Amino acid sequence: MRFTVAIDGPAAAGKGTIARAVAERFDFHHLDTGLLYRVVARKLLDLGRLDDAESEAPVLAAGLSEADLALNGLRDDPVSEAAARIAVLPEVRNALIGFQRWFAGREGGAVLDGRDIGTVVCPDAEVKLFVTAAEDIRARRRYREMHGRGETLTPDEVLQTIRVRDALDTGRGVAPLRQAVDAVLLDTSELTIESAAARAVAVVEKGLGRGR
Numbered sequence: 001m002r003f004t005v006a007i008d009g010p011a012a013a014g015k016g017t018i019a020r021a022v023a024e025r026f027d028f029h030h031l032d033t034g035l036l037y038r039v040v041a042r043k044l045l046d047l048g049r050l051d052d053a054e055s056e057a058p059v060l061a062a063g064l065s066e067a068d069l070a071l072n073g074l075r076d077d078p079v080s081e082a083a084a085r086i087a088v089l090p091e092v093r094n095a096l097i098g099f100q101r102w103f104a105g106r107e108g109g110a111v112l113d114g115r116d117i118g119t120v121v122c123p124d125a126e127v128k129l130f131v132t133a134a135e136d137i138r139a140r141r142r143y144r145e146m147h148g149r150g151e152t153l154t155p156d157e158v159l160q161t162i163r164v165r166d167a168l169d170t171g172r173g174v175a176p177l178r179q180a181v182d183a184v185l186l187d188t189s190e191l192t193i194e195s196a197a198a199r200a201v202a203v204v205e206k207g208l209g210r211g212r
């Protein structure tokens with residue numbers, strides 16, 4: 001069976017947790033597509049070549065392997081911002097799209113979460129979700145998560161990093177973050193992550209023809 005679930009939304013809205021819950025519930029493959037951009041950013045930072053991103057990032061993106069997704073430090077804050085910066089480059093996006101489409105078409109069903117899955121990568125996905133939450137709530141969640149990892153940004157600095165990323169992701173010319181017209185909106189501002197995941201599972205059940 002081939003069945004694709006596309007989950008998009010801004011940083012810290014809960015889409016990663018929801019995507020993992022959906023994948024686990026239906027035993028689908030899961031790809032966090034943000035990791036692809038993070039791997040390219042991490043490698044550029046390690047090489048000290050962020051200033052040459054325009055020429056270097058497409059080459060790194062083209063050479064990316066699945067094993068790279070397990071690299072250390074992909075969630076670090078400098079990597080997050082660098083990932084959003086290289087994600088504006090069309091050549092980088094083009095180099096990564098083939099792998100994402102291959103993954104989406106895998107036998108057994110697939111869940112992909114990111115920014116442009118329902119709009120660009122998999123416009124024909126059987127189920128599309130757009131997961132969002134108020135900016136201050138996303139900033140608070142990210143702050144708690146970062147603190148748990150021992151990172152030392154203040155709540156205000158975290159809010160600023162979220163704003164910078166939102167601006168880059170929604171304002172870029174290619175594949176900007178936006179809700180696909182046929183996506184179901186899931187606002188998690190007032191929801192626990194468990195109830196948000198349960199709602200997403202119900203939408204997928206319906207898409208599979210199993211829901212009421």
Ligand code: C5P
Nearest residue numbers: 033034035037083084087114115116165
């Ligand atoms: O989802 P995550 O926060 O890990 O993504 C890191 C960055 O990668 C995002 O801020 C965004 O700029 C970029 N990205 C993207 N398209 C995707 C997934 C991530 O542009 N499908």
